[in-house]
Amino acid sequence: MKNVVFDLGAVLIEWDPALAFADIFTTRDAAEDWLTRIDFNSWNRFQDGGRSFQDGLAVARAGHGDEIRHLEGYLDAFPLTIDTPVPGTWEIAEALQARGVPLYAITNWSADTWPHALTRYPRLEEIFRDIVVSGQVKQLKPAAPIYRLLMDRNGLAAGDCIFIDDSMANVEGARAVGMDAIHFTGAEALSRELAARGLL
Structure with a gap:
């Protein structure tokens, strides 16, 4: 068998990560541009590899400063991305x-x-x-x-x-x-x- x-x-x-930030950005293009600026795909791969959310936020903040502030709500908004x-x-x-x-x-x-x-x-x-x-x-x-x-x-x-x-x-x-x-x-x-x- x-x-x-x-x-x-x-x-x-x-899986559509931009949907987690739909209430923050006025257009999808704006959300996707922001995801690109903070190198979300690379960040997310480390999360998939076992890094905790809090550790991930700390790394993102060190690299991108206050621009990652929207990422803080990602965990709560995640269900929107997989609906x-x-x-x-x-x-x-x-x-x-x-x-x-x-x-x-x-x-x-x-x-x-x-x-x-x-x-x-x-x-x-x-x-x-x-x-x-x-x-x-x-x-x-x-x-x-x-x-x-x-x-x-x-x-x-x-x-x-x-x-x-x-x-x-x-x-x-x-x-x-x-x-x-x-x-x-x-x-x-x-x-x-x-x-x-x-x-x-």
């Missing part, structure tokens, strides 16, 4: 589950914001047998240890796993440890890929 391992962000759950599910993918996961396919997940996600994901999407804990959250284990995709951690925790062999991610770097990371992997570009294409592997 093959095991299917999902990424979550941009595969099952849309939209990716079209069609939940249905695929549920179809796999109905066929008895073991489902797992590996996500680059901050430990501080992860509880919001479970509140908004309680099905995560019902569909997946195990979810490895990068911020909790302090490992990030696409480095090999996070894939191996999932396999070690659940007694899985790499050759029996199919990994799905929207990031090609993460797909290549999975392949490097011996997993089959699918680059996610949309639910329709994913359904075809899984059908070709005899899972749907």
Whole structure:
């Protein structure tokens, strides 16, 4: 039996950080310009790697001064950024589950914001047998240890796993440890890929 391992962000759950600041900036462009100025993507990757929110704020403040003041409300506003599910993918996961396919997940996600994901999407804990959250284990995709951690925790062999991610770097990371992997570009294409592997 093959095991299917999902990424979550941009595969099952849309993530749009600008929405956390929609009540602060008058336009989306203004919010995105500010996110660029404070190098939000780099900041967030460290959060996903296990840095605490308070430590993250201190680092951002040291680098950007008062310009990061809006970031202080990010944790509370985070639910706004994940309110939209990716079209069609939940249905695929549920179809796999109905066929008895073991489902797992590996996500680059901050430990501080992860509880919001479970509140908004309680099905995560019902569909997946195990979810490895990068911020909790302090490992990030696409480095090999996070894939191996999932396999070690659940007694899985790499050759029996199919990994799905929207990031090609993460797909290549999975392949490097011996997993089959699918680059996610949309639910329709994913359904075809899984059908070709005899899972749907």
